[in-house]
Amino acid sequence: MTRARAVLLVRIALLAGLVALLEALCRLGVIDPLSILPPSEMLGAMIERVASGDLDEGMVQTFSTIAIAYVLAVVLGTAAGALLQKLPRLRAVVDPLLASYYSVPTFIFYPLLVALFALGKTPLVILGMMSATPAVIISTLAGLDGVPPVLLKLARAQRLGRWHTLWWIVLPQALPRLFSGFKLALSYALIGVIAGEFLLSGTGLGYAISFAYQSFDSQAMYGAMLFVLLVAIAANGMLTTWESRIARRRARQ
Amino acid sequence: MSDLALGTAPPPRRRTGGFDSLALLLVCLAVWQAVASWTDGIAVAPPWTTIVYLAGLMGQTSFWGHAGATLTAFLLAFALSAVLGLLLGLVLGAWRFAGEVWEPILAGFYTIPKVTLYPVVLLVAGLGMSAKVAFGVMHGMVPITLLTLAAIRNLSPTLLRTARVLRLPPRQTIVWVLVPACLPEIIAGLRIGFSLSLLGVLIGEMFSSQRGLGFLLVSGMAQHNVPLTTAIVLLIVVMAISANTLMLRYLKTR
Numbered sequence: 001m002t003r004a005r006a007v008l009l010v011r012i013a014l015l016a017g018l019v020a021l022l023e024a025l026c027r028l029g030v031i032d033p034l035s036i037l038p039p040s041e042m043l044g045a046m047i048e049r050v051a052s053g054d055l056d057e058g059m060v061q062t063f064s065t066i067a068i069a070y071v072l073a074v075v076l077g078t079a080a081g082a083l084l085q086k087l088p089r090l091r092a093v094v095d096p097l098l099a100s101y102y103s104v105p106t107f108i109f110y111p112l113l114v115a116l117f118a119l120g121k122t123p124l125v126i127l128g129m130m131s132a133t134p135a136v137i138i139s140t141l142a143g144l145d146g147v148p149p150v151l152l153k154l155a156r157a158q159r160l161g162r163w164h165t166l167w168w169i170v171l172p173q174a175l176p177r178l179f180s181g182f183k184l185a186l187s188y189a190l191i192g193v194i195a196g197e198f199l200l201s202g203t204g205l206g207y208a209i210s211f212a213y214q215s216f217d218s219q220a221m222y223g224a225m226l227f228v229l230l231v232a233i234a235a236n237g238m239l240t241t242w243e244s245r246i247a248r249r250r251a252r253q
Numbered sequence: 254m255s256d257l258a259l260g261t262a263p264p265p266r267r268r269t270g271g272f273d274s275l276a277l278l279l280v281c282l283a284v285w286q287a288v289a290s291w292t293d294g295i296a297v298a299p300p301w302t303t304i305v306y307l308a309g310l311m312g313q314t315s316f317w318g319h320a321g322a323t324l325t326a327f328l329l330a331f332a333l334s335a336v337l338g339l340l341l342g343l344v345l346g347a348w349r350f351a352g353e354v355w356e357p358i359l360a361g362f363y364t365i366p367k368v369t370l371y372p373v374v375l376l377v378a379g380l381g382m383s384a385k386v387a388f389g390v391m392h393g394m395v396p397i398t399l400l401t402l403a404a405i406r407n408l409s410p411t412l413l414r415t416a417r418v419l420r421l422p423p424r425q426t427i428v429w430v431l432v433p434a435c436l437p438e439i440i441a442g443l444r445i446g447f448s449l450s451l452l453g454v455l456i457g458e459m460f461s462s463q464r465g466l467g468f469l470l471v472s473g474m475a476q477h478n479v480p481l482t483t484a485i486v487l488l489i490v491v492m493a494i495s496a497n498t499l500m501l502r503y504l505k506t507r
Binding site: 011015036093094097100102103104105108187190194195199209224228233237 | 273274276277288292295296297350353354355357358361364365366367368369370371372373375376377444445447448451452455456459460461467470471473474479482483485486489490493494496497498501
């Protein structure tokens with residue numbers, strides 16, 4: 001436990017040191033204040049932006065888009081994964097597609113999506129889904145593959161119905177892997193939507209950052225940027241904690 | 254690290270023949286054709302038109318200027334990601350304490366939307382090649398570091414002990430013991446780093462740039478030149494999938 005605490009303390013000190021170093025370099029003029037704001041000013045800019053309500057509309061847009069894309073990705077991805085696991089023949093065909101899916105940068109389809117659905121929420125939701133769904137499919141397959149056949153035999157011997165087997169046997173076994181997929185899917189959906197907004201759109205937090213960049217408003221840019229990054233880190237941190245709690249509970253059983 | 258192994262996906266099935274791949278290809282082409290016909294070609298050009306357009310595009314010198322810019326930026330970004338990632342992974346893998354300190358920081362960096370940082374890269378590196386390369390490295394380096402780190406950490410201690418018994422000098426230990434033992438993970442990391450540095454470079458080109466395939470993609474859309482956008486998408490997809498397939502095949506034969 002002491003070692004873990006030492007690691008944690010050093011990590012915190014390291015991050016604090018890096019922030020302090022950046023602050024010092026900016027204040028001393030080693031880094032051009034026009035290109036990077038000192039961290040303290042970034043924080044101030046963020047608080048000011050959030051408090052002034054400038055970001056409200058963007059937040060609503062971005063978070064609702066991410067939420068829709070994420071829910072769709074989780075539902076469709078789990079369903080598709082379960083279906084593929086039931087149909088080994090189809091799975092053999094689709095396998096190469098899944099294996100090389102993430103080698104293609106999803107963003108290159110965004111211009112096509114915009115042309116297809118016009119600028120707005122739809123292409124962003126689809127871009128977010130395209131980034132996140134395969135991660136859910138892959139982890140669903142891995143989770144279902146990981147259920148020991150012995151347990152399924154046991155379920156059959158106990159004459160458990162289909163839903164009972166799913167609820168009492170399959171789900172608890174597959175949950176840790178499923179959850180890693182869900183966690184990854186959230187960060188992929190977030191990256192997809194914000195990148196789409198950043199590259200080409202008229203609303204949202206990603207757009208707020210690129211608009212501020214184009215109009216040389218570094219206060220607004222760093223404020224929005226820090227906000228997005230903090231939200232992303234908080235979301236990922238929460239899911240990671242939850243994930244390790246699930247894993248620990250599994251280990252105890 | 255299971256997170257990063259995405260796309261390594263389900264176990265390979267041996268009996269999958271060429272027939273399956275052909276069927277998959279045909280289904281993809283059919284879907285593509287269906288989308289193109291359904292939208293009357295205003296969003297996506299049909300497959301045959303796209304291939305003809307791409308062939309014509311490849312006859313133009315201006316196209317090769319853009320393709321060359323992307324290729325140069327990508328190769329630089331990938332090479333830098335590989336070298337820096339392997340070195341950092343080696344150091345953090347060998348120096349256990351530092352590895353434990355850094356790993357969650359790197360993993361966190363891996364999951365944040367790095368696009369939001371691109372303006373900073375532009376402000377620091379200026380418009381042009383160096384910004385694209387830097388952004389590619391930001392994407393590609395982390396997975397290579399993390400997988401190398403994990404590989405070295407999970408290395409069987411027997412191997413290192415054997416090396417010590419044989420009195421191998423550090424350099425030979427690295428070349429003859431460490432690298433061969435970690436090679437599968439290193440290749441897996443390089444495969445992810447490859448895709449992500451390509452992604453970084455292309456995003457860089459799609460945002461306020463004047464050169465490269467990413468720029469052509471966006472300009473095709475701005476000029477309502479549907480065959481151009483579709484042709485570039487096709488080109489990138491084919492290149493990325495072929496490179497990935499080669500690396501996957503190498504991993505399978507190990």
